[in-house]
Structure formats: C-alpha cells, structure tokens
Amino acid sequence: MVAVDWYYLMFVFFFAGGLSVFFGGRHSGKINYVAHGLAALGCLATILCAIFVFRQGALEFPLPLSLPFGVMTARVDLLAAFFLLLIGVGGLAASVYAMGYSKEYYGNRYGLMTGLFNVFLLSMVMVITVSHVAAFVIAWEVMSIVSFLLVNFEYEKPANTRAAFVYIVMTHVGTIFIISAFLLLTVAAGSMDFIRFDGSALSATTRNIVFLCAFVGFGTKAGMIPLHIWLPQAHPVAPSHISALMSGVMIKTAIYGMCRFFLDFLGAGPVWWGGLILAIAILSCVLGVLYALMENDLKRLLAYSSVENIGIMLLGIGSGMIFMSKGEPLMAGLSWSAVLYHAFNHAVFKSLLFMGAGAVLQSTHTKDIERLGGLIKKMPYTAVFFLVGAATIAALPPLNGFISEWLTFQALFLLPQAVSGVAAKLAGMVLIALLGLTGALAAACFVKAFGIAFLAKPRSLRAENAQEVSYIMLAPMAGLAVLCVLLGVWPQGMITLISSVLADFSGLHAGELLSANWYSIAFTGANAGGLSIPLTIGILLIGVLIAVGLSHLYGSPRTIKGETWTCGIVPTSHMQYTATGFSGPIRRVFHSVLRPQRETIVDEIDTNHYFGRRLSYQVAITYVFNDMVYRPINRTILLTARFMKTIQAGSLQLYIGYIMAVTVLVLIWNAGW
Amino acid sequence: MNLLTVLLLFTAMVLSRVSNLRTAVKILLFQSIMVTVACLQAGWNTGEAHMYIAAVLTVLIKAGLIPFALFRVVKILRREREANPILGPTNSFVASAMLIVMAYWLIDRQLPGVLSRDALAASVSLVLIGLLLIMTRRQAVMQIIGLITMENGLYLLGLSVTMGLPLVIELGIFLDVLVAVVVLVILTYRLKLSFMTTDTSVLKKLKG
Incomplete structure (x- = not known):
C-alpha cells in the first residue's frame, strides 16, 4: 500500500466514527468501543500515511471534493507528515484512553461525544494536509467549532458554557487574522493554492502585514500570552481525553500554521x-x-x-x-x-x-x-x-x-x-x-x-x-x-x-x-557544541551510585514502619503542606507580577482551646492581562452597545422613519444636490 | 391623464389628514379605481391587450378584495381611530405637499423635459407619501393603507415609464400585494385580540 491509500483509509475510519453522532444516547456500551476503535484505527492510518510519506517522498493528489474555489489539492509534504505523525500518536493514545475514560459519560448525548471526537481528529488532519486556502479555512473552522462543542459538552455547568463562549470568541478573532493573512497572499499570487504563494513577491509593507496577521491569528490558537485567556478556561472543562487532544495536539496545528507561513510562504524577513x-x-x-x-x-x-x-x-x-x-x-x-x-x-x-x-x-x-x-x-x-x-x-x-x-x-x-x-x-x-x-x-x-x-x-x-x-x-x-x-x-x-x-x-x-x-x-x-546522551546517563548513574554508596557508608539502612512522630498527637492530613502553602514563597518573590490578594478569616470562637482559633485563608492572584487588556475592551464594547441600543428603540414608526430618511437622502444625493 | 394624476395626488393628500379608519379605506378604494382608470387609459393609448387584463386584475384585487378585507377588519375595530398620530393632520398635510414639491424637483432635475413628467412626479410622490403614512401613523390599518398607497405609486411609475410591464411581472406584483395585505389583516386582527388595540406603539413591548 502507498501513502494515498492510507490517507483515504484514515478518512473512511474517521468518517465512519463520526457517524456515531446519530446514535444519540443509545447503545452507549457498543458505541464506545466501535467509535473510539474507529478513531484509533484512523490514527493508526494517519501514522502509517506519515511514515510512507517519509519513506517515499511528498504526496500530492486532488481531493475528490469540489468547491466553488477551484481544484482542491491535498499536499502532504514532509512538514505536514511530521505533524500528521504527531496527531496520529496523540490521537491514538487519546482514542484508546477514551474507551475507558468516557464510560462516565454513558447515556445522554454519548453518541454525540464519540462522533465529534472523530470529526475533531479528522478536521485536524485536514488542516494539516490541505493545500488550498478555502479548504484550509473550512477545516480550521470545523476544528474550532467541533472543539467548542466538546468543551461545552457538559453544558449543564454554567462555568463550562462561559469557558466555551470565551473560547469561541477568541478563536474567531484569531481566524479573522488568519483569513486576512491568507487573502493577502492569495491576491498577490492570484491563486488559492499554497504552492503558488511566494512571500518574496510581496511589497515589504504587505509582507509585514501578512506576518503580523499570521502571528496573531495562529498565536491565538496556540494560546500565547496575551491571547491565551481562553486556553486555561477551555482546556480544563472538556472531558479529559478531549483536554489531552486539545492541549497536546490541537494547539500544535497553530505551530504548523506558523511553520507553513514563516518557513514556506514568507521566508527570511526583517x-x-x-x-x-x-x-x-x-x-x-x-x-x-x-x-x-x-x-x-x-x-x-x-x-x-x-x-x-x-x-x-x-x-x-x-x-x-x-x-x-x-x-x-x-x-x-x-x-x-x-x-x-x-x-x-x-x-x-x-x-x-x-x-x-x-x-x-x-x-x-x-x-x-x-x-x-x-x-x-x-x-x-x-x-x-x-x-x-x-x-x-x-x-x-x-x-x-x-x-x-x-x-x-x-x-x-x-x-x-x-x-x-x-x-x-x-x-x-x-x-x-x-x-x-x-x-x-x-x-x-x-x-x-x-x-x-x-x-x-x-x-x-x-x-x-x-x-x-x-x-x-x-x-x-x-x-x-x-x-x-x-x-x-x-x-x-x-x-x-x-x-x-x-x-x-x-x-x-x-x-x-x-x-x-x-x-x-x-x-x-564556529561554536561546536554537543550533547552526548550516554555521557548524560552515565553522569546521572554515577550520581545515583555515589548517593547510594554514601548512604551505605554512613549508616546502615533500616526500615521502620510507623506514623510520623508529631509530638505525641496523631498526625492528620491537616498538618500537611498544602498546595497553596507550597507555592507561597514564589508568590512572595513574584509579588509585583502576581499581586496576590489575601484574605484571612479568623474564627474567634474557641472550638478547641488547645489551638485557640480556626483559620480560613484564601488567596487570589491578579491576572495582569485580564485587567490591563480584556477588561477595558469589554467595557468599551458594552458602552458602544448601550449607545447603539438607543438607535434600536423598538418603535415601528422610528424604523420606517430611518427607511424614509435614507430613501429621501439617496434620492436627493442622486439628483446631485 | 392629467386629471387622473391630480385626483391621485388629491387622494394621497386627503389620506394624510383623515383619522377615521373607515373613511380612509373608502379613499383608498377611490385611489385604486383611479389607478385602474389610468391602466385602462394606458391600454387605450398603446393598444396593448394585456393592459386590459392588468386593469381587470387591479379592479379585482385592489378595488375588490383588499378593500373588502379592510372593511371587514375595520368593522371589528369599531372603537379604533387614528387618535394620536406622530405628525398631526396639518403637519402631515404640509409634509405631503413638500414631498410633492420634492418629487417634481427630482424629476425636473434628473429627467428634464420628459413627456410623462406629471405622471412620474405623481408616482414618486405617492411612494413617498405612502412611506410617510406608515411612518407617522400608529394604527395598523393606516399603515396598511400607506403600504398600498406606495404600491399604487410604484404601479403608476411602471405604467408611465414603460407603458406597462410584462404581464408575468404584473401578475407577480399583484400576488405579492394580495398576500401581504392578507397577512397584514390577519396580524391586525391578532393584534386586536392580544393587546385589545391596534395601536402599533404597543409593539415596543416586544423589545427585550
């Protein structure tokens, strides 16, 4: 078999897996293994496709899909194959893991989850492999929307919906920039095919704009600061196998986009x-x-x-x-x-x-x-x-x-x-x-x-x-x-x-x-340097050996099992180091960046007179960019919206009045005032 | 033709003054008959047979079905009248007059020396006055009447510019108007049932 066959096979597997959306909540037990099995097979096919490309060279074939934007070509060059390999490995692990993990979600809407999981994988593969602007943007959007749906899967929790909403807004802002970058290249090249794109043909200003658009657009998807706000909200609320896929694999499609733009299209810049x-x-x-x-x-x-x-x-x-x-x-x-x-x-x-x-x-x-x-x-x-x-x-x-x-x-x-x-x-x-x-x-x-x-x-x-x-x-x-x-x-x-x-x-x-x-x-x-793995491991081993040797030298190891000695009282979990406590010193050092706000609530009523009081300690840190960038933007948008609302008064007569005013103005304008 | 133009403009001017719904529908009926006569005259002048078909349709729909439906709904709305229009009778009368002046100015400016100058100006005036009616009246029935006035203006425009549109297009227009009026009459009736009034300013409540 050759790479193309594996490519189509991958498509078939993911597509068949995607069909499980139609099962809704029925037959969860069977759907789980069938759909996730198909996803795993699809990922295997993806890996094999990538391996064949690496062995046989780049792959290029027209896709049997017709869009009103010219012939769509899939082109799997080595860069694409590398990211295919990445998707395949991450996806395979996530698919197998999902067979066990997603059992918790059996029942209502389960088929939706498994189906979308397959579509999500397919869309990522498409993003990497298509070589046509329209197809890329469509695949990119499908990927964003499907992952939005997966983030919002447990929509009963208000926090999830909120996170999903932030995600979809941010990802679309990014998409605007990506589309702009692509369109500038398309206009210059006169074609939507990636292979015609050539950054050196552009003027310096256009090149800079393309670079900035691509960087901001893909950077949003990648989650770089200060465009990261969606990432820490959206990734944790998705089901864990989806989180693994989103954090492990999806944000790499943005890295792929940057590689494609900076290495392939634009080349060396200022x-x-x-x-x-x-x-x-x-x-x-x-x-x-x-x-x-x-x-x-x-x-x-x-x-x-x-x-x-x-x-x-x-x-x-x-x-x-x-x-x-x-x-x-x-x-x-x-x-x-x-x-x-x-x-x-x-x-x-x-x-x-x-x-x-x-x-x-x-x-x-x-x-x-x-x-x-x-x-x-x-x-x-x-x-x-x-x-x-x-x-x-x-x-x-x-x-x-x-x-x-x-x-x-x-x-x-x-x-x-x-x-x-x-x-x-x-x-x-x-x-x-x-x-x-x-x-x-x-x-x-x-x-x-x-x-x-x-x-x-x-x-x-x-x-x-x-x-x-x-x-x-x-x-x-x-x-x-x-x-x-x-x-x-x-x-x-x-x-x-x-x-x-x-x-x-x-x-x-x-x-x-x-x-x-x-x-x-x-x-x-000029500056030759190197890293020798055996040497590194050797040094590590020597270190371990010295440690073990020293411990043998200075005292014979004995094992005594028992509770930790805590001055005569029984140790409880409350005496342990807490997570907040662990990060305390660093919070203190980076006080000016994190600006922690502490609140200590002291309960004066003696519940235990040996300890005297109960403490409740809360700490919240300030997210600089949320306060400096996103809050003002939010406020401005809300103010503008409130202003716009007065135009939209709800009165029928007023709306007709707008029409009338525009009509009369256009007539007068046309008559040449 | 000139007499017809004057009569049409006269109906439009009167429509901007009346507050009784029944009277308004009567005036509309008269206006539609004028349009029919204009259509017949165009047919006579050009000798196009299909103009007569259009005239028959105009009579049937604009002078028949639509006024019939409006009279029926007005009978149910016994207490309703245009009590508190946004532009009072005198003001809207003046506004209509200004619109007619504007229409003449517009035609003279854009098409100087055109043959059917009066008919064109009248049709533009009718459209604008119809829009003004929709804009300044609160009663749903008055707004329907404004819409039909606009439609009559457009029809007259078609007659005076091209000496009649192709029959297929005219049929389409008639069907549109008929459907629109039927839907509007039903909506007016529902408005009366739901809000106990056909004053459209109650629709402001729909906005969240």
Missing part, C-alpha cells in the same frame, strides 16, 4: 519579526509557568503549563527567524529543529499528563489538588506514569523534554553572537536567564502537582477511597511514558526525521545536527 516573537515567547514562558504554579486545579495547572510550552516553541521560532534573516542557516536549522522536537515532545507528555489528571479525576471526582493526596498508594501505576510526565515537562534528563529544551537553550546561547548591537546582545542573554527561570519554576510547579496530589496522606474522603483506573486507560499512558523515555535516550530517530523535514526549506540547514559520534547531538560551525 530582524524585528524574530524579535517580536521572542518577546511574546518569553512573556508566555515566564507568566505561563508562574500562573501554572499558582493554580490548585490540576487540569488548569496543566493548561497554563501548555501556555509555557508554547512559549518555549515560540522561542525556537523567534530565534530561528532571527538566524534566517541574519543568514545563519546552521543556527536557524538548530532553532527550528528545537521547535519541531518540542512540539512533538509536548504532544506526548502533555497528553500523558492530562490523561493522568483524568485518571485522578475519574477515581476521586475532584481536580482540586488541596483535596487530593496519598494517591500513590491507591493508584500506583497512574502515579508512576504521571511522575514520568512531570519529570519530562520539568526537562529532566534523560527524558525527551530535556532534549528539546536543551536544543532551545543552545539556540538562545548562539543568539547573542548573531545579533548586532549591545541592547540586542543583552536582550539575548536575558532570554537565556529567563528560560532558565522558566525551567526552574516548571520543576517547582510539577513537584507541587505530583507531591501534593500523590504523596503524603489523603486530604479528603474522596482521595482516601480512590482506586486504580482500568487497564485500558493505563495502557496509553504507559505507551506515552515509554515514548517519553525513548525520545529522550534515543533522539537520533527524531532528529533525522526533523532534518529531512527542514531540508525542504531554504534559509536553514539542519543536516549537521547529528554528529558521527555515537548517540549524540552535535553541530559543526
């Missing part, structure tokens, strides 16, 4: 393009991870961490574009490799983490970390997989998050050499420091997420009664965890793949990333 991207990127990184660290809702914490990771990818994109405009193909290749590698890694570990959070949610029915605790004893497998995901996202070697963040760091280290001017060089160095800070805060964030949720004593009855989830949910998590390790200890495969993807584009060169040395990443040029 330096300020890269500079702008870098500024937004570092903002997303630092603020994203800070908000994540402050969050006590497990899924919202993961959503904010997605903002941070998008920031890391944007750092790669920004530095890549600066290198391209400075004529440094090798460094540009390094940066873009970091972007693609991190995109893939993020899809893997963020899906894994959302699935872990979903497992916790299913067995405890709460997302609030303050009410969890001690889950490692009740749910050992979930805990291990979540731990792998948490270590990966904190960029610990030898896991895959480390590799891509290391690549990003290398790109940033080279950045000050490429740019000219003291201020620019300094800014480049500040970026490195801030990315370092981001990494440290991310580590703290996931220590909090894992430590408070899985360790110590259960903080509520629900956490105490938690049970391990079914194997069908554990299996995809295990697969993704293995992938995390595999992509970390053996980055060669992925690096080779990315080099072949990037070979298609001019202005960069990623061929030398892989050195001849065994298991290492190295690049030639």
